[in-house]
Amino acid sequence: MVLAPKLHLRQTQSLVMTPQLLQSIRLLQMTHLELTHFLDSEIERNPLLERQEDGDRAGEWREQEATGKTGNDSPADNTAEAISGKLDASLENLFPDDPGTHDRIGPDLSAQWKSAGGNGLQAAGGGSYDLEDTTAAARTLRDHVNEQIALAFTDPAQVLIAHELAEGLDEAGYMLADLDEIAERIGAARPQMDAVLATCQTLDPPGLFARNLAECLALQLIARDRYDPAMRAMVDNLDLLAKRDFQALGRLCGVDAEDLADMLAEIRTLDPKPGMAFSTGTADPVVPDVIVKAASDGGWSVELNPETLPRVLVNEAYYARVSTQTRDDDRHFLTECLQNANWLARSLDQRAKTILKVASEIVRQQDAFLVGGVSHLRPLNLRTVADAIGMHESTVSRVTVNKYVMTPRGTFELRYFFSSALASASGGDAHSSEAVRGRIRQLIDEERPDAVLSDDALVDMLRGEGIDIARRTVAKYREALNIPSSVQRRREKKMLAAAARGGRSAA
Template sequence: MAIGPRLDLRQSQSLVMTPQLRQAIKLLQFSNVEVAAFVEEELERNPLLERDEAGDFAAAERPAPDQVAPATPGPADAAEAARSDMLPAEGTGPLDSPEYAETYDPGSASDGVRLGDGHGGSQSFDSDDRGIEDFAENATTLREHLSEQLRLSFHDPVDRLIGAYLIALLEPSGRLSVTSEALAAAMGAEHARVEAVRARMMRFDPTGMFARDLKECLAVQLAEKNRLDPAMQALLDHLDLLARRDMKQLLAVCAVDAADLQDMIAELRRLDPKPGASWDATPPQPVVPDVLMRPAPDGGWLLELNPETMPRLLVNQSFTARVLPRASREDKAFLAEKLQTANWLVKSLQQRAQTILKVSSEIVRQQDAFFRHGVGFLRPLILRDIADAVELHESTVSRVTANKYIATPRGTFELKYFFTTAIAGTSGESHSAEAVRHRIRQMVEAELPDEILSDDAIVAILRREGVDIARRTVAKYRDALRIPSSVQRKREKAVPA
């Protein structure tokens, strides 16, 4: 056999992930916050993209296609450029006609209100560039709040220096993990003086700061309220017994009756174990739903995309038509690339919106009993069920339901919430795992102090209700719900607090 170079012609098929396809897949699994950030980056990067500020108001004022005036013939070079292979000719109207703009508008925006011209000055606020942050007072940080109290409480420069060092070492929870001996050695000060400054600063607002452990933090707060009596001190010395709900031992240690112990535990629960944690904490951002749901007049449900989370974009092709006749070859290539990217982004956003609405509608249809009657009627559901119903791949459904929320009459839920595993029933039917967990929580909350349900008792009740479940599954669900064991619940409910 001769060995040498030769030419072969082969034909094969392969799946190629183009950049546009990767972008569409990425947009599909993005949350509304990530989509908004991505659109902002594209608006800065692509000169042919612009935000549709007018919304539906401009679309309502757009003339019908049969009412558009015929196009005025332009220069020869513009016509030749419009027929070129680099830029497709779209639209036959004038350059400023709306037909040159491809609009993506998934939601319905409210019409804008135009203020009329009045006498005595303008009624528009467009010329005022100040924001609300210019008028709002800046929040004081915890260290600034403590430093102000330090300046007012200590006049000796050495004490102020020790206090400033303590503030610098303060943990976010309000505790100090450094011992006084280490502080005194680092600053070259006396141990007794450092402890005296720290003891005085523990009374700063919020009370309980600069403590080294939970016991000291709670003791300072109780002393501030004049409630640190011997019985309360004994309770603080045995917080481990309180954690185990060993009420009998606590009654003996504190030398009080059940009613007094109940009041003491209730008072402990009203204290702040981490007084510094909530001072500088950033308030949680509310979840903005992607889909809005409301009852329909005919007894069904109406679903619509939230217009606040869906960006509206325009592809400014009129700008391309104006610039194109005077552009060089390199500029034409640049405009062609940006035009293709802009059109693809608009179509990807439109397809993303339609897919989210399609999948959400099918989820609502299959979980109709949940929205009407509650969590106990949540049926088992997997991705394949929705994928087969809407004729999409399971991976597409998984991306659509990730980080997407729906606002319903029963609250705002993530779309992933409605997908739960199935638990077999005694009669052949299946039950949702989330519905079973909800039933376990209901049984534990309804149990009496002298009738605490063990895991075996919960299994027996569920089997009588038609749920075939194992004891280890009940224990796993109980741990996931942060429900203590039957022994701990019996100790806790013996002396409720």
């Protein structure tokens, strides 16, 4: 066998992921906010991209740019005489020549206030300044606590210790720092640390500087003057409360069912995380990408939300005017910018068409849900939608992630309409897992206090309705819905029923 180099020609087909194709894929899975930030950065880098304004303003601007005019007034309207006639005042009265008259409110404020110093529109750094663009700094938990520390302590040593304790607060208001470590670091005695901590635990809102949940609830009850021995026993046995063992809890607290129900209602009004009121985090509102409405012909109208539809324009007039007056390097840069701008515009158009196509097919598949509710939700997977619209499953998957649709039934993520199938006990159509979860919640909400449904009873009832489901699946769905077990529900309903009987007898 002889080893020798040989030259062979072979033809193969392969998918090349070009930068433009990768960009299209990324655009497809971007949310509305992510797409807005991306377009802002692209417009900043590409001089040929611009936002499309509402109405005909963009067309007017492009026409003005093509004709070399940037305003509605003619040059004759910009003379001193014309301006004086419009304002009924001379320029000398509007803009005095004396430079000292500009700084009557102080040099610093005059440099910043948009109607005072300089030309009245420039800030100290030379850029435009608008007071309405500024907002007050968010008030943090640390700021709120430090202000109260300054009023609660007069001894400098105690103020130092209080500030050190405040540094150990987490965002929920709990004091997680080790007191012994702080005492050793700042050279304070442990009794002094405990005294300062006790004073800090009286600050507003009640519950701050607690070291665990029980202490946090106790501090709030003390502030309400409701921390009696019965409440102390309940707070000390939160594990029984979590298990809903109300019989043992009532025995430890020494109260009857009616008083125990009142105590539970009091506990529910407490805040387990008092410091979260000062959290600076913001939640982005859900803006639907697709809007579904009832059509006049009895069907459904599916359209893209114009508020989330990105509008960008390629300024070809600017390119045509500038490219003929630039050097070769600049012309190459402008040509590349034009190609990228055109590709981005086509990618955004393709993205909108793909989202609309996928959403329309989902609405067609889940027409019964829009009419009858969650109980009529059909089993659906990505392959079914992909085959129906002639796309790949990965494309459908990217479209349905973090995209929302507003329907007469509410606003849902597109992923919500995809659920696994549960076999039918009678051999008919399969049932959607989401519809089964909704049915389980409905059955539990309708159960009587004297006939609490166990998981086995739920299995029998669902099989009676033609749903073939295992007990472990029912338990999994129930836990996903945050519904307690039948034992815990029975204890709670018995306690509430006893409290209701006690209230009627007292009346």
